[in-house]
Amino acid sequence: MGQKGxxxxxxxxxxxxxxxxMRVVVADSVAIASLDxxxxxxxxxxxxxxISEQSMIGIAAGLSSExxxxxxxxxxxxxxxxxxxxxxxHNLAYHQFNVKLVGNSAGFAMExxxxxxxxxxxxxxxxxLPNMTILSAADSLEAIxxxxxxxxxxxxxxxxxxxxxxxxxxxxKDFEYQIGxxxxxxxxxxxxxxxxxxxxxxxxxxxxxxxxxxxxxxxxDMHTIKPLDTECLDEVLAGSRLIATVEExxxxxxxxxxxxxxxxxxxxxxxxxxxxxxxxxxxxxxLRYCWxxxxxxxxxxxxxISLELINKYNK
Amino acid sequence: MNRRVLSEEEIKAxxxxxxxxxxxxxLAAGNRGAHISGSLSCIEIYAVLYGAILNYDLDNPLWxxxxxxxAGKEHARLAEYPARAEMGFYPTDxxxxxxxxxxxxxxHQLKKELGVEYGSMSLGMxxxxxxxxxxxxxxxxxxxxxxxxxxxxECEEGPVWEAFIPASHYKLDNLIVIIDRNYMSVDGNTxxxxxxxxxxxxxxxxxxxxxxxxxxxxxxxxxxxxxxPVGKPYAIIATTIKGKGVSFIENNKSWHQAVLSEAQYQQAxxxxxxx
Numbered sequence: 001m002g003q004k005g006x007x008x009x010x011x012x013x014x015x016x017x018x019x020x021x022m023r024v025v026v027a028d029s030v031a032i033a034s035l036d037x038x039x040x041x042x043x044x045x046x047x048x049x050x051i052s053e054q055s056m057i058g059i060a061a062g063l064s065s066e067x068x069x070x071x072x073x074x075x076x077x078x079x080x081x082x083x084x085x086x087x088x089x090h091n092l093a094y095h096q097f098n099v100k101l102v103g104n105s106a107g108f109a110m111e112x113x114x115x116x117x118x119x120x121x122x123x124x125x126x127x128x129l130p131n132m133t134i135l136s137a138a139d140s141l142e143a144i145x146x147x148x149x150x151x152x153x154x155x156x157x158x159x160x161x162x163x164x165x166x167x168x169x170x171x172x173k174d175f176e177y178q179i180g181x182x183x184x185x186x187x188x189x190x191x192x193x194x195x196x197x198x199x200x201x202x203x204x205x206x207x208x209x210x211x212x213x214x215x216x217x218x219x220x221d222m223h224t225i226k227p228l229d230t231e232c233l234d235e236v237l238a239g240s241r242l243i244a245t246v247e248e249x250x251x252x253x254x255x256x257x258x259x260x261x262x263x264x265x266x267x268x269x270x271x272x273x274x275x276x277x278x279x280x281x282x283x284x285x286x287l288r289y290c291w292x293x294x295x296x297x298x299x300x301x302x303x304x305i306s307l308e309l310i311n312k313y314n315k
Numbered sequence: 316m317n318r319r320v321l322s323e324e325e326i327k328a329x330x331x332x333x334x335x336x337x338x339x340x341x342l343a344a345g346n347r348g349a350h351i352s353g354s355l356s357c358i359e360i361y362a363v364l365y366g367a368i369l370n371y372d373l374d375n376p377l378w379x380x381x382x383x384x385x386a387g388k389e390h391a392r393l394a395e396y397p398a399r400a401e402m403g404f405y406p407t408d409x410x411x412x413x414x415x416x417x418x419x420x421x422x423h424q425l426k427k428e429l430g431v432e433y434g435s436m437s438l439g440m441x442x443x444x445x446x447x448x449x450x451x452x453x454x455x456x457x458x459x460x461x462x463x464x465x466x467x468x469e470c471e472e473g474p475v476w477e478a479f480i481p482a483s484h485y486k487l488d489n490l491i492v493i494i495d496r497n498y499m500s501v502d503g504n505t506x507x508x509x510x511x512x513x514x515x516x517x518x519x520x521x522x523x524x525x526x527x528x529x530x531x532x533x534x535x536x537x538x539x540x541x542x543x544p545v546g547k548p549y550a551i552i553a554t555t556i557k558g559k560g561v562s563f564i565e566n567n568k569s570w571h572q573a574v575l576s577e578a579q580y581q582q583a584x585x586x587x588x589x590x
Contacts, residue, residue, distance in 0.1 A: 047450060048481075055443040055477035062447015065433075066455075087474070090435055091444070095425055 007140040008102050008161060009034035011147030012072065016042055019151070021069040025060040027053050033074035033104055053084040060099045061091035068098050070151050076110065077103025077119035077160060085125055092156035093129035100150045100157045106136075107162040107198065107248035108290035115284070119160075120277050124253025126158045127226050133179065134226040136160040136255075138200035139170040142223060145177035153179055162197045162248055164287055170200050170221065182229040188216030191305055192236040195246040196222045196255050199275075202291075203246045205298035210305060217305075228258050237263070243272045244305060248296060251276040273308060275301060317373040319402065321366035323533050329362045329401055330533075334560050334587045336397035336410055341575040343411035352558035352570040353466065354393030356497040356530070360464060360553055361398035363536040364493075370459065373403045376428045382459045383452075385445040387475075388466035388495060389423040389436045390572075396420055404430045439472025441465075442492075446478045449490040449548075457489075462540075464493045467511050468500030476521075482548040483522030490548040491540070492523075495530060497557035503568045518550040530555035561586055 016022055016038065026032075028051045030039045039046045047063070049056035053075060060073040073080055080103045081088055092099050103119060110117030126134050133153055137143035143161055150157040175183070185200070186207050195203035200221045207217035218236055222229065222245075236243065243263070245256035256274030263269045275295060282293040291297050295304055321329060334355065341349040364384060372378040386395055392413055400407040405419070412418030425434035433444055445463040452461060465475065482490055494514055498505050505511050518525035524544045528535040530553025539551045557571075558564035561583045575583070 044454070047485075049443075050477070050480055050484075052474070052477035052480070054474040055446070055481065058440065058443025058474065058478065059447035059450065059481065062444040062449075063451050065444070065448060066451055086437065087440065087443075090437065090440060095434065 006034040007137075007143035008074070008104070008147045008159070009036075009038055011144040012038050013041070015148060015151050016045065019070065021067070022072070022151070023047060023063050023069065024072045024074060025049055025056050025063065026073075027051055027056040027075045027079065029075035032076060033102060035074065053079045054087045057084045057087035057091055057099070061087075061095065061097040064097040064099055070098055070100065072100045072102055074102040075104065076117060077106035077122055078110070078117050081122050081126060081158060082119060088156075089129055093131050096131050096155045098155065100159060102147065102159045102161065104161050106160045108287050109162050109164055111286045111290075112284060115281055120248075121250045121253065122160065123225055123247075123249050123255065124257065127253060127258060131155055132226060133157045134160065134224070135179065136162075136196040136223055136225055138197060138221050138223060140167055141169075141171045141174070142177065142221075146223065149177055149179050160197065167198070168201045170204065177223075180224045180227050180229055182232040183221040183223065184218060184232070185221055186217060186219040188218050189239065190216045191242045191244065191309070192218040192220060192240040193244050193246055193301070193305075194220045194222050194236075194255065194259060196225060198248050199246040199296065202296060202298045202301060206301035206305065209298060209302035213306060215306065215309060222255055225255055225258060228262060230262060233259065233262055237266065237269050240270050242305070242308060243270050244301075245272070245274050245276065246296070246301060247276045248291070249276055250279065252279055273304070275304060317403075318371055323537070326362050326366045326533050329366050330358050331587060331590065332401055333358050333362060333394060333397040335584065336400070336407065337393035338575065338580055338583045338587065340393050340396070340410055340413060342577070342580045344414045346574055347414060348572045348574045349393060349414075350390040350572050351393060351575065352499070352564050352567070353388060353495075353497065354391040355559045355561065355564065356555040356557045357388070357391050357394045357464065357495045358559065359531045359533060359536060360493055360495060361394045363533060363540060364462065365398040365402045367537055368540045369462065371430070376404070376430065379457075380459055383432050383448055383461045384430070385433045385441050385448070385461065385463045386423070386431075387441045387464050388438070388469050389441075392420070392423065399430045438466070438469045439474040442475045442478035445490060446482050446487065449482070449487040450485055452489055453485070453487065460489050460491060462491045462493070464495060467494055467496045467498065467514065468505050468509070470494065470511060470514070471500075471509055479518070479521045479523065486546050487548045488544045488546055492548065492550045493540075494550060494552050495555055496552050497555045499557040499566070499568060499571075501568070501571045514552045515550070518552070523548050523550045525550040525552060527552040527554060529553075531559055560590060
């Protein structure tokens, strides 16, 4: 279910205190979305659509359609968005009903339940939809902040939560979270790693490994994938020899796609490499095994960056 | 409150005018063609809804107490739009804008001020939306009702049934569904292509109260649509004829979406006027 999913439940408990109109729609997913405490505290504010994600999105839209109240729709990322994509496109992107999708266990987090339960192209789908805001949490603390920030963001939001129960910490201390404003977590003059979700921790660890080799990295937590923080990008483009995006998502259409699209219209930009899920379905297994197949662990990321620099710049 | 309630005779006359508008709209669509036959099957349903059943105020289209009508089988705009025009939501001379670039009525846009409470032309999208609205209305103690029109073949879409289940689970007796049972989809007869069988029994098995009526019979429609169930949502299976009112269109699958020639238009108009 993911620790970040549990964090989302905490965030929603806090919101419910101040917003009695807020509703949560689930698809037999109270437990999946860590909403047990929420449901026990506010049973009337949780509407179960049954295991029917398309209906869940339609009901959420209908609930929000009269007074614009905030409605969260929560279940696995593979189903809240991917399975219900037409309902999301029409009700959220087009009609802009005030619905916030919370997708748990994105990426490979569903592990051996495998392809059907992995959400590995969801960002690409959501990005192609007008009016969508896409937020992706690096750790549990950020997940709470994102779920809360989504409440005050007018219109549709897709909150992408990845990771397992033992989700590693990225933010040791409290920080101010702002949608659309990326967080620079580490500074270095050679390479910029732009990461999102669980890959922020891996990117930080990779940067540590690279620093031992004398390669110094910026590490950016690009928690808002749409709208992209272009101000932050402009800054790092000016000061890096190599840019790498790192995501637990297809290299097509996700964070890497978004950054590539932005760079392609700028002049004299550094080279970009996209580290992410290759355009193929890999072997089935647990989270780390899946990451390894696509070069998403910290040592693999460090190795890749190091080779790129040696090949291109003889460093 | 600005709303006329029509007598049965007036509704009959309204149906005739709506069919004439439908032919005008089909002609105006030109070579793009129009969804003619599926509109003609639900003329009486729309006429009774807007002429006698739905509560609304033309002077205040966003009046909170208005009944909410959510259109399914939204391709039937040749019935839906003339009903509202005739009752005064907008002038009848804007009807032909439904096929014009950026026209007032093009596509199926969500325009509450014109009586369009939801906009979609994709089958199976609207039922869950109506359920969401009905839950909201229950939770906030609204007295109005939510009506939804579906096509019988539209019920081949899974999400329709996904939404029927919570409707009865949440005891949404403020929700009324009318199923236009014209026994036809694009490719022909539903019972040959994808049998819908006894839809009343299906609805009852899903925990709904249900009735089957003649969907062209105005008194039967008024009676069914005036009924107020307790503790259950209500489904009216309205048996109809696809293409009703124009001999060469009735039960002819070629007219689901088709181009109406000038000569055919003249014949249709004559038949409708004679009726």
